[in-house]
Amino acid sequence: MKRIALLGMPNTGKSTLFNRLTGSASRVGNWPGITVELLSGKILLGDEMVEIIDLPGIYDMHGFSEDEQVVRHFLHENIPDLALVVLNAAQIERQLSLLLQLKQFKLNMVVLLNMSDETKKLGITIDVNKMSATLGMPIFLLSAKYGTGYPEALQAITKALRNSVPSMPESVRKLIAQDEHIEREMAQIILQTVQIPARLPDNMTNRLDSLLLHPWLGLPIFFGFMFLLFQAIFLFGQPLQGVVNALFGWMREHAFGPLVGFLPAAIQGLLLDGVYNGVATVAAFVPLIVLFFLFMAIVEDTGYLSRAAFLMDALMAKMGLDGRSFVMLLMGFGCNVPALMGTRVMRSRSLRLLSMLVIPFSLCSARLQVFVFISAALFTPKAAPVVLFSLYLFSFATAILTALLFKRHYPNTEPFVLELPPYRFPTFRQMVMRGWHEVYQFLHRASKFIVAGVVLVWLLTNLPPSAAPASADTIAGMIGAWLHPIFSPIGISPDLTIALIFGFVAKEIVIGSLAVIYGMSGDALSGTLASQLDWVQAYSFMLFTLVYTPCLSTIATLRNESQSNKFMWFSIAWSLTLAWLLSFLFYQAARALGY
16 A cells, blocks of 8 residues: 655644545554654545555754654655645745755655645745746645645645655665755745745734733633633533433433343343443533534634743743643643643653643543533533633643642753744634544544443442442442542542542543443433532542543553653652542531531
């Protein structure tokens, strides 16, 4: 199977193009010669299947960051049949240097000048035919965002791939050393082929930045915007969640229940009260997860997150971190795993380790499911968004506290460089693809963890057979009783303790576990929790869930990225200790005040 390598600088729309090419048919895999996983997808070009590999965005083939080393090693060990180079046409004078470096490798290349829609707005014109003749390679203008120029580029890619003969006549290291002439050649090409106005016209970016990057107003505006985002999630998501709950309730009563009615009572209990209730309760969060990532896609793709990193850099520097660490924290809102992997762009090992220590405190989408469910069950519609927003603030607070406590152990001297992209509004297709990707990952995790988890919970709450289900005489009841002295001071009952134990495997299992423990789902489960817990216990439980040990996938990534068992166990011990102390202080203080 032929292979295409997707290359380019950050913020060139490379990921947008990859998503447009592959849709949802992407996977993560290992490649010879490198120690990291890369995203790839298979598509049909002409009459044959082709694999596209999305390499990390880099600025320079000569750099020493891990991303730059990954690209060099990939090209050295896995010579592609075609290199698809994506440049930001609106910043062509800066982007061309990378193309000229890649040209030295004698690769079979097609160049895509992306964001052609922005060049028109800025008054930049590029003589593509002349540039193509000068460089001796096919070059096309397109907009991956809107799809303009896409069919022509696809035809050129198919043609170039058909005649490809992968080769690299000299070693990458030797070619990298031969770059003295690149700056002079780049200047000549720009002079001959690109016309840039003497002064770019005023645009909305400068006006927005004067407000959003204001030294005093910038951060309050950012956190206020995030609060409104959570309000919108509850406003639009709860009605959809109610519809999903009603649908699963109807299916249990009229479809799934009668279908397994002939089976023995124990098997019926496992399938209905175990698998079905657990999966149905977790699946009810799909609308909320979709909305969350649709809104986050807007915030991220507009370029606002980069500005948030800029705003936070001064504060993060006082904690031994920098703006990139804040970006990774924000990325952790989706999932801690890619956020931990994203620290590879940091050259300083101390900065990487300190960042990896604080990232697991990010309120990931799996924890979000738990908090949305409990907030909706125990708090009013007006109070629930405030509760959720407060947990995000606690997420930042625990990360800040951790960084302040341990920054002396992980000193950082690496300078922080950040490019602020222009504001862009994502297309509807981009937002839908982003939401679908997260739902797909959510369902993929469900198939791996949630079903197995709820089955195990059902067995623990129903064995031995002589014990009443979910009673103190079951295995789960015995475990809960054994751990009760530890969790009682923070208001967490034995039933909730069992759910927390399974949450160590994957936080998605927590709500499914509660559905199995109480033998009900949806509104019935919400009502039961509301009758057995007060708001102080519920909030203490959510605080502990927020801070305590992350899931197994995160722990494994932490170990792989740090290459240290000692650091991994230290991270686990610290998060457990901090979680208990935080919940203890909140719970005991609330009780002392009479709540």
